[in-house]
Amino acid sequence: MLKLALRIRRSVTRTLSFFSQWMAEVLRQPWLMVSLVLGPFLILLLFGAGETVGAPKPRTVLVLPQGQAPQDLLTIAPKELSQYLQIVATTSSSDQAQALLRDGKADLVVVVPTDPATAIGQGKHAQIQVFTDEIDPVRVSYADAYIRDQVAALNQQAIQKSVAGAQSSVGDLRGFVQQAQNYVQLLQSSQGDLARSRDELHQLRSLLDPLAVSMDSLASAAQNSPLFALPGLAQPISQLRQLVTSIDSLKGTVDQLDNQLSAAGNGSLLPTPDDLAKIKANLAQVDQLASQFKTVPADVISAPFALSMKNVAPFVPTPIGFYAPAVLALLLQHLAVTLGALSMVRVRLLGLMELFQTSPVKPAEVATGNYLAYGVLCVVAGALLVALLVLALGVPIFGSPVDFAGILVLLIFCSLGIGFVISMISSSEQQAAQIAMLVLIASVFFSGFLVSIDTITWPVRAVSYALPATYAIRTLQDVMLRGVLHTPNDFAVLGGVGVALFTLTVLLFRREFRPR
Amino acid sequence: MAAAPVAELIDVSKGFGDAEAVRDLSLSVRGGQIFGLIGPSGCGKTTTIHLLVGVLAPTKGQIRVMGSDPRRFTTFQRERIGYTPQGFFLYPTLTVKENVRFVASLFGVGFFTRRRRAKQVLTFLELWDARNRLTRHLSGGMQRRLELACALIHDPTLLFVDEPTTGLDPVLREKIWEYLRTLRSQGKTVFVTTQLIEEIQHCDTVAIMNRGRLVATGSPDALRQQAMGGEVVEVEADGVTQEDLLKLRSLPGIQRVQWTNEGALRVTVDDAASATPAITAVLQQGGDRVAAVREFVPSFDEVFKQIVSANA
Numbered sequence: 001m002l003k004l005a006l007r008i009r010r011s012v013t014r015t016l017s018f019f020s021q022w023m024a025e026v027l028r029q030p031w032l033m034v035s036l037v038l039g040p041f042l043i044l045l046l047f048g049a050g051e052t053v054g055a056p057k058p059r060t061v062l063v064l065p066q067g068q069a070p071q072d073l074l075t076i077a078p079k080e081l082s083q084y085l086q087i088v089a090t091t092s093s094s095d096q097a098q099a100l101l102r103d104g105k106a107d108l109v110v111v112v113p114t115d116p117a118t119a120i121g122q123g124k125h126a127q128i129q130v131f132t133d134e135i136d137p138v139r140v141s142y143a144d145a146y147i148r149d150q151v152a153a154l155n156q157q158a159i160q161k162s163v164a165g166a167q168s169s170v171g172d173l174r175g176f177v178q179q180a181q182n183y184v185q186l187l188q189s190s191q192g193d194l195a196r197s198r199d200e201l202h203q204l205r206s207l208l209d210p211l212a213v214s215m216d217s218l219a220s221a222a223q224n225s226p227l228f229a230l231p232g233l234a235q236p237i238s239q240l241r242q243l244v245t246s247i248d249s250l251k252g253t254v255d256q257l258d259n260q261l262s263a264a265g266n267g268s269l270l271p272t273p274d275d276l277a278k279i280k281a282n283l284a285q286v287d288q289l290a291s292q293f294k295t296v297p298a299d300v301i302s303a304p305f306a307l308s309m310k311n312v313a314p315f316v317p318t319p320i321g322f323y324a325p326a327v328l329a330l331l332l333q334h335l336a337v338t339l340g341a342l343s344m345v346r347v348r349l350l351g352l353m354e355l356f357q358t359s360p361v362k363p364a365e366v367a368t369g370n371y372l373a374y375g376v377l378c379v380v381a382g383a384l385l386v387a388l389l390v391l392a393l394g395v396p397i398f399g400s401p402v403d404f405a406g407i408l409v410l411l412i413f414c415s416l417g418i419g420f421v422i423s424m425i426s427s428s429e430q431q432a433a434q435i436a437m438l439v440l441i442a443s444v445f446f447s448g449f450l451v452s453i454d455t456i457t458w459p460v461r462a463v464s465y466a467l468p469a470t471y472a473i474r475t476l477q478d479v480m481l482r483g484v485l486h487t488p489n490d491f492a493v494l495g496g497v498g499v500a501l502f503t504l505t506v507l508l509f510r511r512e513f514r515p516r
Numbered sequence: 517m518a519a520a521p522v523a524e525l526i527d528v529s530k531g532f533g534d535a536e537a538v539r540d541l542s543l544s545v546r547g548g549q550i551f552g553l554i555g556p557s558g559c560g561k562t563t564t565i566h567l568l569v570g571v572l573a574p575t576k577g578q579i580r581v582m583g584s585d586p587r588r589f590t591t592f593q594r595e596r597i598g599y600t601p602q603g604f605f606l607y608p609t610l611t612v613k614e615n616v617r618f619v620a621s622l623f624g625v626g627f628f629t630r631r632r633r634a635k636q637v638l639t640f641l642e643l644w645d646a647r648n649r650l651t652r653h654l655s656g657g658m659q660r661r662l663e664l665a666c667a668l669i670h671d672p673t674l675l676f677v678d679e680p681t682t683g684l685d686p687v688l689r690e691k692i693w694e695y696l697r698t699l700r701s702q703g704k705t706v707f708v709t710t711q712l713i714e715e716i717q718h719c720d721t722v723a724i725m726n727r728g729r730l731v732a733t734g735s736p737d738a739l740r741q742q743a744m745g746g747e748v749v750e751v752e753a754d755g756v757t758q759e760d761l762l763k764l765r766s767l768p769g770i771q772r773v774q775w776t777n778e779g780a781l782r783v784t785v786d787d788a789a790s791a792t793p794a795i796t797a798v799l800q801q802g803g804d805r806v807a808a809v810r811e812f813v814p815s816f817d818e819v820f821k822q823i824v825s826a827n828a
Binding site for chain 1: 599609626
């Protein structure tokens with residue numbers, strides 16, 4: 001028993017030797033700690049101060065037909081336009097605009113069509129041409145999306161104008177109906193005067209024909225428009241169709257009466273009160289339907305869907321606040337990977353490996369001791385960095401502190417494993433530093449820091465899932481900014497990967513210790 | 517019955533690719549002595565020491581150190597062995613004391629023992645006053661002593677020291693050997709390598725290596741005799757004739773008689789003490805004037821050259 005206790009004590013002593021040695025070295029270099037903590041913090045601070053996050057504003061030259069101002073053609077006000085585009089020049093010369101683009105003085109040239117009305121009248125699209133000299137795919141996509149949005153707005157404006165015209169026609173229709181009702185009233189009061197009755201009836205009939213033609217064309221236009229096929233527009237369309245049917249029905253009734261009067265030649269077949277009541281009812285129906293059709297405003301018919309977005313996230317951080325968890329994860333991963341990567345290379349270069357080989361220290365003790373030494377350093381650096389983020393930059397931690405600390409410790413554990421493996425396979429400090437840098441670059445691209453990993457396709461996405469930062473970034477964002485833990489499995493993944501890397505590190509140490 | 521050797525190599529070879537650094541090496545190191553492995557740079561000394569401490573595995577042959585194959589040393593056996601590699605291997609950003617304590621803890625030495633031992637060892641090696649100096653600020657001699665301190669911190673019984681005096685001035689070299697002799701007097705076995713031939717004199721047993729092979733082994737005196745073929749008597753005399761030389765060669769125990777470039781006679785004999793009076797008598801009988809007769813002690817450089825050329 002005593003022997004076992006002695007063996008355990010000696011093993012602990014050997015393991016802690018690396019911790020004491022490393023702490024002595026770090027404490028001797030206070031600036032190392034300062035640079036480890038303050039460096040990343042200042043980077044984050046500068047990043048926040050720069051505040052460049054957001055949509056890019058391409059410098060745009062508008063080519064307008066002679067004498068037109070941009071607001072005449074674009075549906076948005078110049079103030080709103082400046083939120084998305086930076087209009088650097090307006091010209092009527094396409095060549096001049098192209099020259100500005102070639103000289104790098106503009107990012108976009110938008111050529112507005114000279115006579116859109118004629119083109120549309122001829123059944124053609126009025127083309128809005130856009131030229132760009134952009135090599136940044138993000139900015140190209142943004143410009144493309146923005147211009148498409150503007151063209152859609154123009155199209156919507158055109159439809160609105162058409163609908164407003166139709167509604168105005170319907171307004172005229174109500175005047176006609178009023179007039180027709182007067183004629184029916186006169187017809188009713190003609191009291192057996194056949195000539196007067198026919199005259200009134202003809203007057204009424206003459207009103208109905210242009211009305212029917214106008215409503216017919218409006219109805220067929222509506223029927224063919226894809227916009228009117230949308231379910232939300234079913235009611236006005238059906239109203240329009242009913243209106244056309246009602247006018248047709250009214251026409252039929254009037255024609256029938258006219259025929260009866262022509263055939264009779266005497267007063268015996270004058271319109272009966274029922275006939276007149278039917279016409280009156282038809283007219284009332286037309287009036288009612290016309291009134292209903294006008295109730296839906298033209299801008300609603302032309303743009304039936306309006307955007308109303310509500311963010312239900314408990315907290316919307318500033319750009320610096322949003323990026324803080326990712327930056328924290330990336331920096332801690334890089335710190336741990338780099339320290340681990342350089343550790344054993346340094347030992348080998350100093351010639352200490354021979355000492356380890358000839359001493360009673362075991363590979364698992366070397367691995368544990370180094371994990372402990374570098375791990376504590378990373379935890380201290382991480383804690384100071386978090387304190388600065390919270391206290392100086394106001395980045396919140398809404399979630400459980402245990403979850404928060406747990407994910408950081410696991411991230412460091414995994415990253416040190418990667419570092420030690422790099423260290424064991426590298427033959428020089430330069431090689432180790434290069435590989436550590438590659439891990440950082442891969443993390444910037446694949447961990448969800450720059451782009452969401454959902455946008456990365458398989459099998460490339462496997463790289464994302466091979467990086468500890470991927471799990472740490474999404475968990476830290478959830479825990480810090482949402483106060484929830486959506487992916488508790490990330491703990492298990494990081495823990496599992498960390499243990500696997502620790503085992504691999506021990507095996508690599510064992511190989512290194514083996515006599516050659 | 518003689519005690520079992522502390523370390524032993526039997527017909528050991530070690531190759532690196534096509535090159536063979538050590539060939540058919542057989543050595544036996546007895547306890548409580550300074551065993552010197554001597555030879556020119558690149559002759560296989562460091563490879564041999566690496567084989568003995570278990571850093572390298574032999575391509576052929578058998579190695580036993582404290583009764584075990586170094587590749588399978590137990591923790592306990594490792595705790596009894598001290599090793600100082602050839603190059604400086606400690607942390608330059610730690611102080612003398614911190615480096616010594618670090619190595620002590622690597623060997624499982626407890627907190628309080630480590631402090632006590634550090635003071636003892638650093639005092640013994642005259643480094644206590646420099647205990648708080650950063651290692652990178654130490655002179656070459658101090659660095660070598662610090663390495664020795666690290667090898668001694670856990671109080672080993674068997675010490676392997678690879679070229680401890682290389683690059684040091686004669687005063688410091690002498691100091692290092694003084695420490696090694698003190699360790700021997702404490703009952704420790706010291707296996708030391710050097711390429712400075714003159715340092716043979718500090719060893720109890722010497723093995724001379726050349727091009728990966730063992731060319732001679734024995735005490736310094738035995739090696740000297742082996743190199744010269746016996747003891748050498750040097751005679752300064754006038755009027756020595758060819759007849760005198762023939763008479764000298766016919767004396768019992770005389771191996772060889774030859775002239776030196778300085779005009780003296782060098783007579784190789786089995787035993788200088790008994791041969792000197794007879795040599796003097798023969799020359800005086802021949803009427804020669806004998807100015808001086810003395811035992812000639814060849815330098816170890818000369819011994820080394822003789823042995824190496826004899827085995828070339």
